[in-house]
Structures are given as structure tokens and as C-alpha cells.
Amino acid sequence: MRRALISVYDKTGLDEFAAGLAERGVELVASGGTAAFISELGLAVTPVDEITDVPELLGGRVKTLHPRIHAAILARRDLEEDLEALADHDIEPFDLVCVNLYPFAQVAAKKDTREEEAVEMIDIGGPAMLRAAAKNFVHVAPICSRARYGPVLDELRLDGDLSAQTRRELAAEAFAHTAAYEASIAGWFADRETFPPRLILSLEKDRDLAYGENPHQRAAYYPEVGARRHLLSRVEQLSGKEPSFNNLADLDAARAVLREFALPTCAIVKHTNPCGVGVAADLVDAYAKAHASDPVSAYGGVVAVNRRVDPPLAQLLAEQFVEVLIAPEYTADAVSILIQKPATRILEDRERRRTSPGERDYRRVLGGLLVQDADTEVDDREGAEVVAGKPDEANWGDLLFAWRVCKHVLSNAIVIAKDLQTIGIGAGQMSRVEAVRLALEKAREHEHSLDGAVLASDAFFPFPDGPELALEAGIRAIIQPGGSKRDEDVISAVERAGASMVFTRRRHFRH
Numbered sequence: 001m002r003r004a005l006i007s008v009y010d011k012t013g014l015d016e017f018a019a020g021l022a023e024r025g026v027e028l029v030a031s032g033g034t035a036a037f038i039s040e041l042g043l044a045v046t047p048v049d050e051i052t053d054v055p056e057l058l059g060g061r062v063k064t065l066h067p068r069i070h071a072a073i074l075a076r077r078d079l080e081e082d083l084e085a086l087a088d089h090d091i092e093p094f095d096l097v098c099v100n101l102y103p104f105a106q107v108a109a110k111k112d113t114r115e116e117e118a119v120e121m122i123d124i125g126g127p128a129m130l131r132a133a134a135k136n137f138v139h140v141a142p143i144c145s146r147a148r149y150g151p152v153l154d155e156l157r158l159d160g161d162l163s164a165q166t167r168r169e170l171a172a173e174a175f176a177h178t179a180a181y182e183a184s185i186a187g188w189f190a191d192r193e194t195f196p197p198r199l200i201l202s203l204e205k206d207r208d209l210a211y212g213e214n215p216h217q218r219a220a221y222y223p224e225v226g227a228r229r230h231l232l233s234r235v236e237q238l239s240g241k242e243p244s245f246n247n248l249a250d251l252d253a254a255r256a257v258l259r260e261f262a263l264p265t266c267a268i269v270k271h272t273n274p275c276g277v278g279v280a281a282d283l284v285d286a287y288a289k290a291h292a293s294d295p296v297s298a299y300g301g302v303v304a305v306n307r308r309v310d311p312p313l314a315q316l317l318a319e320q321f322v323e324v325l326i327a328p329e330y331t332a333d334a335v336s337i338l339i340q341k342p343a344t345r346i347l348e349d350r351e352r353r354r355t356s357p358g359e360r361d362y363r364r365v366l367g368g369l370l371v372q373d374a375d376t377e378v379d380d381r382e383g384a385e386v387v388a389g390k391p392d393e394a395n396w397g398d399l400l401f402a403w404r405v406c407k408h409v410l411s412n413a414i415v416i417a418k419d420l421q422t423i424g425i426g427a428g429q430m431s432r433v434e435a436v437r438l439a440l441e442k443a444r445e446h447e448h449s450l451d452g453a454v455l456a457s458d459a460f461f462p463f464p465d466g467p468e469l470a471l472e473a474g475i476r477a478i479i480q481p482g483g484s485k486r487d488e489d490v491i492s493a494v495e496r497a498g499a500s501m502v503f504t505r506r507r508h509f510r511h
Contacts, residue, residue: 240345254304389500402456
């Protein structure tokens with residue numbers, strides 16, 4: 001290891017790395033800003049333009065794009081013709097190339113970034129050098145992550161060189177790094193189209209997970225590179241073990257439910273389905289409603305609230321087994337109460353935006369992805385059509401509440417609600433009438449009164465049998481998309497019962 005080329009945007013840790021290479025007698029060559037940084041450390045460094053004999057051009061767009069640089073990287077030391085070419089042109093090869101790239105994704109993701117600013121963050125020379133070094137990994141060590149600085153120095157100190165295995169690992173990292181970088185750029189350009197002809201995703205591992213849905217499955221969490229936010233981007237963990245795969249899936253579902261409501265709300269989620277949701281004037285009452293909806297299913301669930309957790313609520317939560325608790329804020333006294341249950345993962349959510357405009361949903365299928373717009377629309381009274389009876393104001397509140405919750409329940413989905421509280425949820429049934437039956441049974445099991453309650457269905461009723469079951473049990477108003485060939489039969493059943501029904505003309509399947 002005699003000669004290293006260094007060109008980095010992020011100079012974190014470079015002081016120790018450059019000094020460590022210099023201690024081993026490695027000659028340092030660097031591009032403009034990197035060369036100045038290394039020189040300020042008191043280390044000897046050769047600027048790239050002294051090798052190319054060409055100054056930086058076009059405001060820094062052209063620095064390292066030169067045969068004397070790329071020949072020095074790509075030359076094969078075991079090929080006589082390559083060595084002769086280097087000698088003929090008086091080019092000395094590089095043994096190590098350390099490059100990290102302009103932060104395109106971070107800059108482009110900022111809300112007010114102008115197009116020309118984003119374009120200038122598209123690195124050209126950096127990826128070219130990194131890919132060249134990775135291609136020639138047998139002779140050149142490509143380094144693109146500062147996490148590698150220490151291990152590389154340790155291996156050099158111990159063995160004097162890098163092993164073939166280390167070089168392969170470095171090459172794999174380099175190609176993955178440049179591929180992800182290009183993917184983020186391609187995605188930015190393609191963002192003008194909802195579904196471009198070629199969709200390229202760039203994901204970067206945030207953390208390893210203990211296991212997947214089951215203990216025999218390995219798992220990790222990968223946010224999308226360049227996303228303005230992701231599931232854990234503005235979340236701080238205050239206590240408890242690291243979230244599991246299933247915790248994160250339920251957490252995502254719980255946060256989605258909360259985004260539907262502005263008033264104090266509590267959502268309790270189990271296996272990605274809300275098992276209890278409550279809206280009230282204060283958070284203690286909202287939690288009491290959500291928990292009472294289905295206290296059996298709430299055991300070991302994810303609890304999400306949209307207001308600060310104070311000691312009274314913390315005390316109620318501490319009396320239950322809660323896997324994950326997420327809130328926008330906690331008082332110090334509340335945290336002191338909650339951490340007495342070390343099994344509870346306490347998360348603080350500092351994200352204040354309620355909507356996720358423009359996001360896509362991805363679902364893995366054999367050999368590819370199904371891609372769709374995320375179902376982030378928040379439905380309200382406008383656009384709804386009353387087709388039977390006349391809901392009073394209390395009914396309207398419960399109908400819209402149940403409808404918004406229903407959107408987050410696995411289809412076929414039925415939500416029964418009363419006084420802004422879910423009292424029966426039927427999820428994931430193959431038959432809609434069975435979903436109604438399950439929701440009614442849940443309400444009865446936990447001794448909720450069905451008299452005067454409302455019911456929401458995520459899709460139309462193909463027959464009047466489901467509504468008839470609910471109406472016989474005391475349901476007084478129904479909200480559903482409508483659109484069945486037998487809508488008139490369903491409407492007639494509701495009218496005969498003296499109840500009300502609203503068509504939303506919008507379906508909310510969640511498969």
C-alpha cells in the first residue's frame with residue numbers, strides 16, 4: 001500500500017484516516033478541498049491538478065476526469081501491457097481510492113431546494129473513481145464509508161495489506177453505494193411521473209432486527225434513501241428494548257390511524273389492525289375508550305396517542321402490558337412512571353405533519369412489486385350522499401369516525417362505533433357478512449351497547465344480509481361506499497328498519 005487517492009465531500013474521520021495512512025508511508029493524493037483539508041492537518045499531500053497538469057475546470061465540475069487519474073486506478077499490476085502503458089506515460093498507480101459523494105439525496109429532499117441546486121449535487125467524478133477502483137479491487141482498495149476507516153487501518157497495521165476477502169467486501173460496498181446514488185438521482189428525475197416506465201428504489205439499512213415475523217426469519221429495516229421522512233426518522237426511543245419487525249409493522253399502522261384525527265385520539269393496534277380507537281376531549285378519556293373497545297386484544301399491543309402523555313395517563317398505561325407506546329411528548333414524571341415497565345418500548349414522535357402526500361405503497365410479490373398511490377385521503381362529510389333516513393349530528397360524528405378507522409382495518413372490514421369509540425371490529429374476513437357477525441360478537445363480548453351505534457364497511461354490501469344483521473342488533477346508521485348491483489335492496493332494508501345510510505362513493509380496501 002504505497003499510494004492513496006482521496007476525494008471526499010464528508011470529511012468526518014478523515015483526519016485520523018489520513019494520518020494513519022501517512023504513518024505507514026502511504027503517499028496521499030487528493031482533490032481540491034480534500035487536499036486543503038489534509039494539508040491543514042500538517043500532512044504531506046499532492047493535489048490532483050499537479051498530476052493532471054490541468055486546473056479544476058467549470059467551477060469544479062471537472063477535477064479528476066483525466067487519463068492520468070483513471071489509468072492509475074484501472075491498471076492491472078499483473079498485466080505487462082498495463083505496466084508498460086503506465087511507464088510510457090510516467091503514471092504511478094494508486095493502491096487505495098477513498099471517495100464519498102456529494103449528498104444529492106439529502107439536498108434534493110429538502111423542501112425549498114431549487115432544481116439547479118439539486119443538479120449541482122450530482123457527483124460525476126466521484127462515482128467514476130469509485131467504480132474504477134471497485135472494478136480493479138484485486139489491486140486497488142475502494143473505500144466509500146467512513147465506517148471502514150478504522151478497520152482498514154487496523155488490518156494494514158496488522159498484516160501490511162488488505163486481504164482478498166476485505167477487498168471483495170469493499171468492492172461490493174462501492175458498487176452498492178454508487179448504484180444507490182444513481183437510483184436516488186433517477187428517482188428524483190422520474191418523480192414528475194406517478195408511475196415512470198422504470199422504477200428504481202434506493203434503500204439504506206437503518207438497523208438489523210432481532211428476527212422477522214417469526215424467529216426463524218432474519219430481518220432488517222431499510223428506509224428509502226432521500227425520503228423526507230420515514231417510520232423512525234423523527235422518533236426517539238426513551239426506554240425499552242429495540243423495536244421488533246412486528247412492532248414496526250404495528251407502529252406504522254398505528255401512526256396511520258392517528259393521522260386521520262385532529263382531536264385527542266388513542267389508537268391501539270394488534271397485528272396491524274386497530275383493535276381499539278377512541279376520540280375524546282382529553283387523552284385519558286380517549287385511551288379509556290380505546291382500551292375498553294377490546295381489552296383482551298389490547299393486551300401486548302402498540303398504543304399510539306397524539307397528545308402529550310401526563311402522569312394520569314402514564315399511570316393507566318403502566319397498569320397494562322403495552323409492547324410499544326408512541327406519543328409526541330412526555331412529561332418527566334410520566335416517563336418516570338412508564339419506565340417502571342422495562343418491557344415497554346417508549347417512543348417519542350417529533351413528526352408534526354399529519355399527511356403523507358405523494359407517497360407510494362409497495363407490496364412484494366413473486367419477482368416484483370405491486371405499486372400504488374398511498375391511500376392517504378382523509379374523508380369528510382362533503383361528497384357523502386345520504387341514501388336512507390337522515391343521520392343526526394351525533395350519528396354523523398360517529399359515522400365519519402368509524403369510516404376513517406375502517407380504512408385501516410384489513411378487508412373485509414367492518415367497524416362498529418358509538419360516541420367516538422370503536423366497540424366492535426371485524427377484520428380480514430373472506431365474507432362481508434361474516435365480518436359484520438364478528439364485529440357484533442366483539443361488541444357483545446365486551447358488553448358494549450349496540451343500541452344507537454353506527455357501522456362502517458370498507459366496501460359495498462353485495463346483499464342486504466350484512467346490514468340486516470346489524471340493524472337487528474340495534475345499529476341505527478351505516479356508512480359504506482355503495483356501488484353494488486343490489487344497492488336498492490340494501491337501501492330498502494335500511495329504510496324498513498327506520499335507520500339511516502350514507503354512501504361515500506369511495507372504497508378503502510386494505511389487503
